[in-house]
Amino acid sequence: MGRPEKPVPDPVSPVGKLATALRNGRRLSGLSYAALSERTRDYSAATLQRAASGAVVPKRDVVRAFAHVCSLDVDEIDRLWLEAYRTRRPRRSAAAAAPLPHLIGNISELRGALGELRHASGAPSYRMMQRRAQAVGLELSRSTAYRISVGQQVPGSMESLEAFLVGCGLPPRLHPVWGAAWRRATEHAESIRLASVRATQELEAVVADSPKGVVSQEAAMRLLRKADFDALERYRGFDMPWTVECMRCAATLRVRLSDVVLQRATCLECPEINERVHAAWSDLLANHSGALSRQEVRALRASKLMQVRFQRNHLDVPVFVGDKETGAVLQSSAWHPVLESALRRRIRRRFRLDVFLVYDYDVMTSSRNGSRQRRLAKAAGLVDGPIEGRRHGELDRGGGATVPSRVMATGESSSPPTYTVPPARRFDRQIELPPAPTNSGP
Ligand SMILES: [Zn+2]
Numbered sequence: 001m002g003r004p005e006k007p008v009p010d011p012v013s014p015v016g017k018l019a020t021a022l023r024n025g026r027r028l029s030g031l032s033y034a035a036l037s038e039r040t041r042d043y044s045a046a047t048l049q050r051a052a053s054g055a056v057v058p059k060r061d062v063v064r065a066f067a068h069v070c071s072l073d074v075d076e077i078d079r080l081w082l083e084a085y086r087t088r089r090p091r092r093s094a095a096a097a098a099p100l101p102h103l104i105g106n107i108s109e110l111r112g113a114l115g116e117l118r119h120a121s122g123a124p125s126y127r128m129m130q131r132r133a134q135a136v137g138l139e140l141s142r143s144t145a146y147r148i149s150v151g152q153q154v155p156g157s158m159e160s161l162e163a164f165l166v167g168c169g170l171p172p173r174l175h176p177v178w179g180a181a182w183r184r185a186t187e188h189a190e191s192i193r194l195a196s197v198r199a200t201q202e203l204e205a206v207v208a209d210s211p212k213g214v215v216s217q218e219a220a221m222r223l224l225r226k227a228d229f230d231a232l233e234r235y236r237g238f239d240m241p242w243t244v245e246c247m248r249c250a251a252t253l254r255v256r257l258s259d260v261v262l263q264r265a266t267c268l269e270c271p272e273i274n275e276r277v278h279a280a281w282s283d284l285l286a287n288h289s290g291a292l293s294r295q296e297v298r299a300l301r302a303s304k305l306m307q308v309r310f311q312r313n314h315l316d317v318p319v320f321v322g323d324k325e326t327g328a329v330l331q332s333s334a335w336h337p338v339l340e341s342a343l344r345r346r347i348r349r350r351f352r353l354d355v356f357l358v359y360d361y362d363v364m365t366s367s368r369n370g371s372r373q374r375r376l377a378k379a380a381g382l383v384d385g386p387i388e389g390r391r392h393g394e395l396d397r398g399g400g401a402t403v404p405s406r407v408m409a410t411g412e413s414s415s416p417p418t419y420t421v422p423p424a425r426r427f428d429r430q431i432e433l434p435p436a437p438t439n440s441g442p
Helices: 015-027 035-042 045-051 060-069 074-088 094-095 107-120 126-137 141-147 158-168 170-205 216-225 257-261 270-286 294-302 325-329 333-346 371-379 394-398
Strands: 228-230 241-246 250-258 309-311 313-320 352-359
Touching: 015 074, 035 045, 035 060, 035 270, 045 060, 060 074, 107 141, 107 158, 126 141, 126 158, 126 371, 141 158, 158 170, 216 228, 241 394, 250 257, 250 294, 250 333, 257 325, 270 294, 270 333, 294 325, 294 333, 313 325, 325 352, 333 352
Parallel strands: 313 352
Antiparallel strands: 228 241, 241 250, 309 313
16 A cells, blocks of 8 residues: 555645546455556556646646546546646746737736737746847846736836847837837836826815814824724825724724725724624523523623624623513623623723613603703714713722612613713714712712
8 A cells, every 4th residue: 555645735726626526436346556557557556646636737648647547537537637637837928929019008908918929929037038129228037027027017118118029039110019018018017106196185175274284284184983993093195094992892004194084984893893792692602611690691682792892901792672571681791701701702902891781762760761862872973872882991990799780771860871882983082981880979
């Protein structure tokens, strides 16, 4: 018995599928590669093993012989081989068809055409291209020749283009048509850039607070905060990169105010935080540690985790409570530490947890059903009903475990009610977090 076969490098690629099919065939046939080799007569065991390696596209005849002696469906194997062969070969064969420079109208077409040009010219080595350019007094480094050939770069000047054409060995009479193509492509790129600059200027003029049509530092900060970002450095310009912090999840990112205004600047980490909190929530419901009572688990299952918010190091977790009974159980913060440890396992960042219970408006008692709360809730961009909550951690200051949550919606309270905010809504931190009432007295 030989060594076990290495796994197929990429089993879902066409060449990987071919290799897998061949291997399966051999396994079913029960033949070793040596035995296979004997039966095919023409191919060595090594060749056959290589054909089923998934690392290369083998020769078609080898594959057919392989399939034949393993009693595989030769047509099917042929089809897999063709697939592998097609995708394996980058269209080098296009070398025969030289690119048509007079059709080039933009940078990406120019980029592609210059790469094809090198192949069409017999793919001279980069060293050779450098030497050819040098011979006529032009500068073309090997790395530049490479980058242009693979489309990572386009010549930055007419001279650089010329050097590349010489490097490819293109006859001088064909240079002007390439020169014209280069000019068209670069002019096109420039016109796009100018149009985008103009559009940005127009946009800035619309949102600007000064008669000069420029956004001031203060206005910039205001716009930024409205989009839930906070500046980590000075504002430098409407279309300049700006390092900011996401106020929902504390991630640092670079945005342009122009993108912020167009709502194109989004934090990539926010969705991730939400995902992790949801995973922690599932851990909580599973109650593996047994730290929760059955009643608590039932109540938690009956409620719903809303979109969380991570701001600075505060993690706000709003929990929607649909009925009074559930609310009564969850009023006690006994389950908060369990949630917190589930969260700590999932979120590797420092945070202070705030749990908010969000009640459905309809289950509120009528005394709490005041229009003031409703108005405030609406003003804060909330769900239809008022919201009752409790900040985890403040409870201890409040006294015993039976303390009702920091109240909210009673109307007689001197402190403003606390509201949580549904996802994707703008809010004002000031409204949201009033000073804790328990500490305010002398
Ligand atoms: Zn974020």
